[in-house]
Amino acid sequence: MKSIPFILLVLPSALLAETLSIPKPIFFEDKTDHLKPVEFVKNSSNSTADTPIFMSIEQANLDQTITTLLVTKQWQALKIALDSYVKQTNFDPILYRYAKGAMLRAEQDYDGAIALYQQILQAQPQLAYPRFDLGVMLFENKQYREAKQQLNQAKKALDPQMQPLVERYLQAMAERQNWQPDAELQYTQTDNVNNASSEREVEIGGLRFLKNEDSLPQKAHGFRYGLGASREINLSGNHFVAFEGRFSGVHYWDNQDYSEKSLYGSFGYRKHSALQSWGILPFFEQNWLASPRYSKNFGANAEFRRQLNRQWTFSTNFNHTQKRYADENIAQRYNGYINGVSASLSYTANPNWVMFGGVELSKDRTKDKAETSTRKGINIGTLVRYGDVVSRVSLRYVKRHFLADNFYFPKKRLDDEYSVNASLWHNQIQWQGFVPKLNYRYRKIDSNIAAFYSRSSSEWFMTVEKNW
Template sequence: MKKYPLLFSLFSPVVWAETVIEHNTDPISFERHSQAVKFEQNVVKNSQKPTAYQPAYSFNQNVEQQINQAILSQDWATLEPLLSRYPQTENFDPLLWHYAHAALAYAKKDHQTAVFHYRQLLAKNPSLVYPRFDLALILAEDQQFRAAEQEFKAIQAHLPPELAKIARNTQAQIAEIEAWQPDFYLQYTQTDNVNNASSSPIVNVNGRIFRKNADSLPQSAKGVRYGLGLSKFHNVKGNHFAGLTLNYSGIYYWDNRDYREQSVSVSPSYSYRTADYRVAFSPFIEQNWLGSSRYNVQFGATLNGLRYLNSQWLVSGSFTHLQKRYFEELTASRYNSYQHQLSGGVQWQAVKNGRFFANLNGVREIAREKAQSSNKWLARIGAVFQGERWATQASIGFGKRYFADKHYLFGYKRLDTEYQANLSVWNRTWHWRGIVPKLNFRYQKIDSNIADFYSRQNKEVFFTLEKLF
């Protein structure tokens, strides 16, 4: 029997907010687990090395041979009816029955049932090494790391060299997953609209023309975006995990320091993780600076999850409640607010090295000044492709933002239409100590019915250096 090391997919909850800087716009890494267990059941002796339970008797040879053959050939449609009548046969072997049910359950990706039957088998005969080894792999694949380690520990002195190596590799993967995970990115950026201003030099208020001063027009800036994060999660018991994420990020403009930004955030989390789905709850708090002054503080909580429908399809969703508090008194009197953010997404693994994704996000913001309250939705579609050397990721987005009350100057409600485009290209062979250079293009355009104030566009072509740990 040939065994394979496990491949684990990680999902780290990210607080989605309107002002977030996405240095990696791929929301979720779509990587299904490789099959950790290949069941082999042989009654008769042959040259192939057995890797699991073998019945000690040869009674009911015909039914047992059929069950064994069905397992070896992975003929699950045949196995199921065989198991239903096997308990009525003479000299029924409960160990074989539990083992076959475990194989059938695992084929259906029903990890819970597979674990149940393995535990029943081992309760009857605790000395069986190979079933306990397979149980440990299934537990690890189902994210039950502590239970998997207990099973490995119980048989580590009895495993043959090739299986001992797989056990050590799996335990090393678990230790690596639960270690502190660093994240780093650095980006040179140049923009001609750092203040997100409309390029119109005038404001037409019901026929009255006002001319903007220089500070109200788009301003250019050059600098770097940067980010450093640390995250960790730990399997406490069963499928229950505790986690912590720390992030520090910002933008440093050396020729327009008034628009420098810094952000520090802390987010503990609880998650329930299995091979097929994840659910996580993450409270958070974030402090932001603009220039050299504290700008606002944001806090709230996110509930999110994902589910693998099969080897090709993944769905995800999240809900966030967010509170914003500004430090400047006049700004706070208008913009202090709370938000409800709802998002959903789907990914399709169309080919081995390529996938498509689609996301729909909605935000309801209630601000102190009713004219600043709004409802917003944004839809985005994209694709990721990774060849042997080159990889690319592209997405486009479209959205609307509806404001709740009339603008204080213009006397009618503001309505914004948003367009987005993102493109990243990188060579998978170009890296140094895990640092990968990427060429990026980002475009954003907002068409507002109050164009003189709020219509704007931003185009950026920039390099990033991202650390892949």
């Protein structure tokens, strides 16, 4: 047991406090000078820089060896040492659980690490530093209620130099469970606000018709806006209740018939851990076009996200939406539902470069079979940071098949949809947290019924966004 007081003094900040990027207290630096480096076999054909081999485990002081490997974070070697240590007749179970728990935490096996530290405290509840370490791991595993309890209990017995560190964790948990507001404002202009085809003539049944000006693409200038807030509250363990509300829209001062507003709200359940999260959130949305209420949507989102390793992340989403239109004539054709599913992968090549891509499938079922369709799509993109300059670019392609023949033409509609989105901003160009971003958006639809449905639009616009 002689190594226990020292190891419990060194490791809480050196290993576990790194989550918040907190500098080591001064007395930790002094203590590490007393550690003797472990002796490894040199020039062995089986040794590597990452996996040292012991000269003679039987002759070594395993307590001291384990302490050294913990402080230096040599996890591969530590695993070998622990396998030998547990076979010793008089091995210390507290040291073994503490060291193995730290190793499992480094391997992101939080359930295993937390269980070992709980066993330590069941045996010796007076140990403050393992309790602090347990609180930190519970924090990282999103178990905020339990983390708060352990940290508050450990705080009373910790060295005064550790008190600010505990407070930072407690403050971080409180902030993460508070309301998270966001706001955006952007100037926008478009050359096709009504999503119309630019072809002036339409041929139906051998007859040629000329479109009026209202049926051709119209320009508009205005601004988009949005104000929202979300919140997640930890109930117990990894279980959360989630809220979200948002009011957004676009106002065109020179074409107000196409101004839109939307009010969205959701309430549901999420389960979070260090590497994984999933949730089910029912929602409701009310939409306005110009002034009258235009439509309302309601349904539910089911989401799943998993960090596969330190570079790869997988996510998927399923959405069911019921659509209801206020106008009876529109409702008779377009009322229905949408089922959609998407999956994506992101790859973090380095801290300044992220790549992502995904696939999507959706089925839009309406009362009018000619407007019922299936979408299949793919998207790719990247986010790159050059110092304080950040750019984001994404590309998307969708193939849309319609179920029945079009009302005007004796064939099923088939669309190819293309889109490009790009953003550029500088992290140091901001005011009170409001960050301006330069954006570009391009949309194009190639339809086999070109006179009605082929169209394109592009726009440059500025946004100002803030996340509190």
